[in-house]
Amino acid sequence: MRTEQTLWKEDTGWSAIHPESINGQANLVFAFGGIDVIKKDQVFSELQKRYPKAHVVLASTAGEIHGNMVFDDSISVTACQFEHTPIRIHKLSVKDYPNSFSCGEAIREELASEDLNHILIFSDGISVNGDELVRGVNQNLPEGVIVTGGLAADAGRFTRTYVGADSPPEPDQIVAIGFYGTSLKVNHGSQGGWDVFGPVRKVTKSEANVLYELDGESALEIYKRYLGARASELPGSALLFPLCILGENSNSQLVRTILSIDENEGSMKFAGNIPNGANVQFMMANFDRLVDGAAQAAEMSIADNQPDLVMMISCVGRKIVLDQRVEEEVESVCSVFDNRPAFTGFYSNGEISPLMNTVGCSLHNQTMTITTYQEG
Amino acid sequence: MFREQNKKMHRLLERQLRKWLPGYPEIPSEMRDLFCAINESYFHHDNDRLMVENAMRESSDELTVKKGQINQLLDDQTIVINSLKEAVVRLVPETEIGVETDLLCIADILQESITRREVAESMKEQTDQRLLDIIDNLNLGMVEYDVEGRLTDVQNNFASMFGYDVAELEGKTANFFQAGEKRPAEKACLEGFHFSISKEVYEAPLRKKNGETFWLFCTTTPVYDLNGQLTGGVMVVFDITSQKKLESQLRHARRDAEAALEVRKTILANVSHELRTPVNAIVGITSLLSGTTLNDIQKEYIQTMKFSSDGLLVLIDDLLDISRIESGKVELEKISFSLSQILHVLSRSLGLKAEGKGLKFNYHIDEGVSEYLFGDPHRLNQVLTNLISNAIKFTHEGEITVKIELRKNESEVQRLYIGVKDTGIGIATDRLGAVFQEFSQEDSSTTRKYGGTGLGLTISRKIVELMGGSLNVVSEKNVGSEFYFEVDFRKSEAPAIQKENFNPDLAGVRVLVVEDNPVNQFLATSLLKTWNAVVEVCANGVQAIDMLSNVNFDVILMDLQMPLKDGFETTVELREKYHLTTPIIALTANAISGERDQCLQLGMNEYMSKPFQPEVLYRKIQELIHKDQSEMRA
Structure with missing residues (x-):
């Protein structure tokens, strides 16, 4: 496979394409951009004009990863030419289905076939319960199919996200890309790097991904107390204290971030389910560990090949915490690969990736999730 | 510049610029973005620090409170666990529970104890079932009832004894088993049947479902609950109908036997009359004869005759009154008599008989034996006659000796040893006891050879016993026998009526x-x-x-x-x-x-x-x- 990349910025416009090798031969194009620019019609039409044979997939972000740098309000474009790997795109609107689970089932039904190798999902990041979505996809999925991806973001505003394929991006959309055949080698890795702190609490009232009470106390109040002065920045500031759902062992820990809050109900909506009765604990950033975590995710994904493309989907929460140091984690990922593959990705409202050593994929929050591609 | 972006300059940055940037507060335009980023990162860092400090404080407070709660909970739990341990030790006394024994350990102990208890309960159930099976097999019926006498648990055997199903009897009272009674005579009996809540044992006739009457042997015992409260009773019954039939048959048989005895008595009375009439005549005539003028030989003959006939009368009386003798209704006379005279007469009558068989007959009376004694001369004569007659009968050669020995001599009373010794065929050691039994002789061949009724020794022994003695025998086969007894006699003066004065x-x-x-x-x-x-x-x-x-x-x-x-x-x-x-x-x-x-x-x-x-x-x-x-x- 071959790739080429270009970056749009408001002040500088499109950068030179690097390397300028495939041009019109690209069959898949990823375009990740700031919420206010990616949704513009001319972005899609320009990309379609530039890559007429390609499926163009677009998603809004909370920061674009391009090479070893992180940008805001830019458009990062990566064009790929898969020579031996058939690709199918399935796009659906959340509104056409009763729930997120059904959306997942529809994706699996649409894409599943004997030679299905990998599914890459870009989903709306506000109206979709990522947990239910991946549960639906996993249902009856043929063994060995790797599912990764991420939820689109809106720069930490948590109001509206955009996703599109072969048309200008819109809210409430899910795009899934099916990769077929055995030529493509797909690997993945995912790491958090957050530390748990404070008392372990039991979820005493929740419905799916909406949390009401912890230990019989309003969860929102607890958050406000812990955020102190930054409670006024909710829901964004809640990303500083993601919730760790404690499993029976440390390997099965899941991290959840807040999508929105409801002051009237006193509830908090998370990117994934918060099961009733689960034990949870607050998490807090440790800068060095966040950066190390990203590098570990890269190492997990490198396996024994030298990938052509590295897709980094990191969490908006990490970006808020790391702030000006956010590029450190991208640099640490890039430094793991010494064959100079194309690096792309974005800061998301949720990462989709299998847990370590397990088959079914899960929704993650607050992680650096890496998928690597090599066609040979 | 910072004012334009609505942001203050961080105090640290301002201090640094003042100190290190020449010309400050003028900032070169190409450096403004740089200082802006630095300024932001300072604020960002401060915010992060404040937030973390706040979070840590919150967390610390919360953990302190939680720790307090946990400590309190721990104290409470310790009390609970200790009392649990005490309870476990009481429940399973052989367990050793130390301070460090944890709940899991206690749970294991309890689990084991429960398992043991379950096994024990299962065994108890099996045992109970076995007992019930045994009761079934023993043909015993068993019921439980409450204090009101209403059946609460009916064992199958009980129901089937009456011909009912168990379900038909639940809740029934004793009245139920008396229902349908027609004959008043039995009704009275049936009312005796009751479910008692005390210990009782009785027999009762009862009515089966098909109307048939049968007899039950009933035992009852009270039942108490664990608090010692009386809850009712248990009755175990046993069908004794066949025993009752047997009993009735025996009663009839006894009535028949008694009737037969009555007949025998009547016959004896009649025989008595028939026998006595001729003997009466002999005695009468003898008496008349003795009143006539007689020579000495005639007098002696008449006296012998009189004694013999008297003896015969006594014998008849004994035969007639054998039942009286056996029931101890014979009363001895207490009159003055002469022992030597009795022996003299006996030596006349039986002595002659002995001599007729070629046997020597002699008697010996110790010196000092009172001439006259109080007692029943006829009975004594009867005993001696019997013993001497036997001796003669069973002796073929040698002699018969009657010995009267003085064993004790007090002012009023003399104890005499009276023995009849022979040199006859003797009695085998193992038959010695049997010779005194009614209608018994040494063996049946004896009867064939020597005749006799076998009553004599029985009567003699009874008479001796009435006299206060005990008739015994020492004997050796083919050597001889001695029958003897010891009796106390009161000494007497000469008899009140002297024939000479009549x-x-x-x-x-x-x-x-x-x-x-x-x-x-x-x-x-x-x-x-x-x-x-x-x-x-x-x-x-x-x-x-x-x-x-x-x-x-x-x-x-x-x-x-x-x-x-x-x-x-x-x-x-x-x-x-x-x-x-x-x-x-x-x-x-x-x-x-x-x-x-x-x-x-x-x-x-x-x-x-x-x-x-x-x-x-x-x-x-x-x-x-x-x-x-x-x-x-x-």
Whole structure:
């Protein structure tokens, strides 16, 4: 496979394409951009004009990863030419289905076939319960199919996200890309790097991904107390204290971030389910560990090949915490690969990736999730 | 510049710029973005620090509170666990629970204890079932009931005894088993059946479902609950219908046997009469003979004859009254007698018999044995006669010796050893005890060879026992036997009535003899006439009444058993119809106990069984005449 990349910025416009090798031969194009620019019609039409044979997939972000740098309000474009790997795109609107689970089932039904190798999902990041979505996809999925991806973001505003394929991006959309055949080698890795702190609490009232009470106390109040002065920045500031759902062992820990809050109900909506009765604990950033975590995710994904493309989907929460140091984690990922593959990705409202050593994929929050591609 | 972006400059950055940037507060334009980023990162860092500090403080507070709660909980739990441990030790006494023993360990102990208990319960159930099975197999019925006597648990056997299903009996009371009763006689019995809440044992007839009556043996016992509260009772029943039938049969058999005994008594009474009549004659004639002038040899013959006939009478009496002897109703006489005289007579009668068999017969009386003793000479004579007769019977050569030895001599009483020793065939050691049993001889071959009823030794032993002694035997087969006993006798003076002084005289006394037997008529009239009485005779009651209505008599001798009108009827008629007060002396050949009382009750004045002693008859006549005369005078 071959790739080429270009970056749009408001002040500088499109950068030179690097390397300028495939041009019109690209069959898949990823375009990740700031919420206010990616949704513009001319972005899609320009990309379609530039890559007429390609499926163009677009998603809004909370920061674009391009090479070893992180940008805001830019458009990062990566064009790929898969020579031996058939690709199918399935796009659906959340509104056409009763729930997120059904959306997942529809994706699996649409894409599943004997030679299905990998599914890459870009989903709306506000109206979709990522947990239910991946549960639906996993249902009856043929063994060995790797599912990764991420939820689109809106720069930490948590109001509206955009996703599109072969048309200008819109809210409430899910795009899934099916990769077929055995030529493509797909690997993945995912790491958090957050530390748990404070008392372990039991979820005493929740419905799916909406949390009401912890230990019989309003969860929102607890958050406000812990955020102190930054409670006024909710829901964004809640990303500083993601919730760790404690499993029976440390390997099965899941991290959840807040999508929105409801002051009237006193509830908090998370990117994934918060099961009733689960034990949870607050998490807090440790800068060095966040950066190390990203590098570990890269190492997990490198396996024994030298990938052509590295897709980094990191969490908006990490970006808020790391702030000006956010590029450190991208640099640490890039430094793991010494064959100079194309690096792309974005800061998301949720990462989709299998847990370590397990088959079914899960929704993650607050992680650096890496998928690597090599066609040979 | 920062004011334009609505942001303050961080104090640290301002200090740094003031110190290190020449020309400050002027900032070169190309450096503004850089300082802006630095300024932002300073604020960002401060915010992060404040937030983390706040979070840590919150967390710390929360953890402190939680720790306090946990400590409190721990204290509470410790108390709970300790009391749990105490409970476990009480429940499973052999367990060792230390301070460090944790809940898991206690749970294990409890689990094990529960398992053991379950096993025990299962075993208990099996045992209970086994007991029930045993009760089933024993044909016992069992029921449980409450304090009101309502059945709460009916065992299958119980129900089937009555022919019911278990379900039909649940909640029923004792009345249920008495329902449908028709015969009042049994009704009374049935009401005895009840479910008692105390310990009781009784038998009751009950009614089955099909109406059949059967008998149950019932035992009841109270039942208490764990608090000692009486909750009801348990009854175990056993069908005793067949035993009851057997019992009834036995009762009938006994009634039959008693009837047979009654028949035997009657026969004996009749036989008695038949036997006594001829013996009576012999005794009477002998008595008359002894009153005539006789030479010495004749006197001795007559005396021997008299003793023999007396002995014969006693023997007859014994046979008749064997049942009396056995029931201990025989009363011994207490009169003065001469032991030496008895032995002398015996040596005459039996001695002759012994000599006839070529045996020597001798007797020995210790010096110092009182000539006269108080006692029953006839019974003693009977015993000795029996023992000597046996000795003669079972001895073929050698001698028979009667020994009277003085064993103890006190002022009033003498203890005598009386033994009869022979040199006869002897008795085998293992048969020694049997010879005293009724109708028993040493063995059946003995009976064939020597005859006899086997009653003699039994009667002798009973008599000796009545005398206060014990008849024993020492014997050696083919060497000989000695039967002996020891008895205390009171010493006596010479007998009150001396025959030498007996000079009867009834001159002028009119006597009516009512007697059907001609021999007895003859005997009585002869005797009375020797006493100079005026005697008339009639053969039955009818003749007697006829005669008495015409002639006055001083005394009437009335036989009891007569044709046409017996002595009883005649007496009643004389006393009640004719108001005759003439003294009546009943004379009877029956020696049936109770007859004397009957005679006196009917209005007779005296009672004598035949053969009577002439002296006694004379005395009684005398007494009645004088009494009658004194009453008339009065």
